[in-house]
Amino acid sequence: MKKTQVAIIGAGPAGLAAAIEVARAGGEVTLLDENHKPGGQLFKQIHKFFGSREHRAGTRGFRIGEKLLEDTEKLGVKVLLDSPVYSIFKDFVIGYISDGREKAIQAERIILATGASENALAFPGCTLPGVMGAGAAQTMINVHRVLPGKKIIMVGSGNVGLIVSYQLLQAGADVIALIEAAAEIGGYGVHASKIRRAGVPIYTSYTIQEVIGKNSVEGAVIVGLDEKWKPIKGTEKLIEADTVCIAVGLSPLAELAWLAGCEFAFVPSLGGHVPKHDRNMETTIKGLYAAGDLTGIEEASSAMEEGRLAGIACAESLGLYSKEEARDLKEKVWARLNTLRTGPFGKKRRDAKDKLIEMMEGGADIG
């Protein structure tokens, strides 16, 4: 059986950053990804990132992705693409598919960076062609350069809904309406302001009642919601559209962590069930680390920092760094990570993360 020192599953921002750290410390890394190209969602991110200079703020996401790929190449990280991992067996034997065949590779350490998947929303007409995840629409326009439609309704006002709306406008579509069931916009106000200036109306306290159309989306009925999120009769509006994008949050892709036997915590503010981990991003299974959206839904900058933490800690556990060296490196990452988790938007995530880490240290379960 093939062997590797460190196997990293998922070549998105967290996995790439982790791979770079392990390789930089002198470790031998194999990075596996189910996709045709590495980068995860980073190459779809054509907007400039927030943060500070250390987070490469003001740089467009895909350029950050290019730099990560360049570094992994320089450091000799082995990347297995088109290689979906289907299980983690005893003794860290990883089962994956490549060229249509089952293969296996055994690792001394594993870092899971499997990311997240988009949440679905069920309503009459939700299976009609033209209803899609906002992430799917973003892949179509920014990776494949295909416009999913001309008249778009976006459902959800988190940063994904706001950013993808903006990018659909940039790609040449019209976003006819953005609707949000909550009373307030979920994502950053500046992202909302950009699409408002471009004339996109934002309906807060509105939900989608049904999508109508014969063979594909022809329009949607939206309806106002009261404080208890109950539809208000008489507020229905029929909006003509050819595409409905759903951006109602993400859920951690935790299947491999479940299969490996990790203990989990249910933390709604982090997106649901997440594997418990400590300040080294190590799960309840020794030698198995987790980083990025899998450990709680955030964004690419924090995912990269978590990947770095996991990579450094993993290298330390292999004796590639002394305790002191690793401590200094990890402290720097933690400082940057904490910076990203400040303010009214970040604080909730920081508190949830702190609680998750406390649980590993014997604290109580999150209710």
Next chain:
Amino acid sequence: MAKGIKKTGVPSWEELKSSPGLPDADRLEEGPVAFIECVQEIPCNPCETVCPFGAIEVGSPITNLPKLYGEKCTGCGLCVAACPGLAIFKVHKNYTNTTSLVEFPFEYHPLPKTGETVRCVNREGKFVVEGKVVKIRNSKQFDATALVTVEVPKKYFLEVRSIERKR
């Protein structure tokens, strides 16, 4: 009708006026100046690091709202291109006796042309007035965030914040 950035996506006048990023009335009279419409505490500071004159301070924590020091601001506009949130504008109130200039970030294709008459919109994307494009800056450093300057009747310099997209 509820107001404010969380409700409408448009910062209200109250939110703008209570933020530290706006130049005061005297500074507006004096010449081109940055007009920072950042009213939410998010972890972000490229405006501070890009300013060569120390005219914008975020400091620590990084979620502080950017503070504009109007006396230090030369109106160079680098912050307009650097803000990842496209939330900074540049205004020149007294461009002529009757007109002002407003410079804003613009990331749509095609770009308008210098000299072209364009339909100027407010923060809600509503048509306000026709204006003339007097300058377009699109340097490599801006990384595809073009800066468009429009000349508009003076009474609209606080209102005009973009132009209609061409399709």
